[in-house]
Amino acid sequence: MQQRPEGTMHAGLWEFPGGKVDPGESAEDAAVREMEEELAVGLDPASLVPVGFASGLLGEGSTGGAAGGALGRRALVLLLYAARGWEGAPVSQEGGQAQWYAAQSLGELAMPPLDYPLADALKIWLKHDFSEKYADRC
Numbered sequence: 001m002q003q004r005p006e007g008t009m010h011a012g013l014w015e016f017p018g019g020k021v022d023p024g025e026s027a028e029d030a031a032v033r034e035m036e037e038e039l040a041v042g043l044d045p046a047s048l049v050p051v052g053f054a055s056g057l058l059g060e061g062s063t064g065g066a067a068g069g070a071l072g073r074r075a076l077v078l079l080l081y082a083a084r085g086w087e088g089a090p091v092s093q094e095g096g097q098a099q100w101y102a103a104q105s106l107g108e109l110a111m112p113p114l115d116y117p118l119a120d121a122l123k124i125w126l127k128h129d130f131s132e133k134y135a136d137r138c
């Protein structure tokens with residue numbers, strides 16, 4: 001998990017690492033690029049397995065809320081992937097903290113709203129260990 005830096009929306013809250021998909025980029029390629037940029041971790045896009053998604057409005061749960069603020073009502077969909085292998089040790093490249101947490105303890109972290117359902121999806125996914133099904137991709 002990584003902590004959002006000061007001066008950004010949801011500053012100080014812990015989130016799954018990642019970021020926005022660039023135009024023309026696949027979601028998997030974006031995940032690989034963001035993990036490299038944010039944590040200096042190398043991933044193979046073919047090793048990514050979809051875990052779940054969460055959908056809401058940009059800015060919901062931050063100071064001022066989404067509907068009344070300058071952000072308007074922009075939809076936000078977060079896709080969560082699992083990776084069983086990577087190169088390098090994750091180190092935050094953007095000044096904030098990055099830390100491992102057991103899936104079971106994620107609910108106790110202060111997170112932006114959509115990361116809670118993502119954490120629940122991860123717990124279910126880990127319980128059933130769907131990665132076996134995708135062994136040829138990992």
Ligand SMILES: Nc1nc2c([nH]c(=O)n2[C@@H]2O[C@H](COP(=O)(O)OP(=O)(O)OP(=O)(O)O)[C@@H](O)[C@H]2O)c(=O)[nH]1
Nearest residue numbers: 008009010015018019020057058059060112113114115
């Ligand atoms: N992880 C997460 N992000 C959320 C939630 N709700 C919400 O508005 N966001 C916002 O969605 C954006 C996610 O984009 P991002 O991961 O590329 O964040 P970023 O810091 O690179 O972009 P930024 O400069 O716009 O803040 C952030 O601005 C974040 O504050 C949420 O529930 N979970």
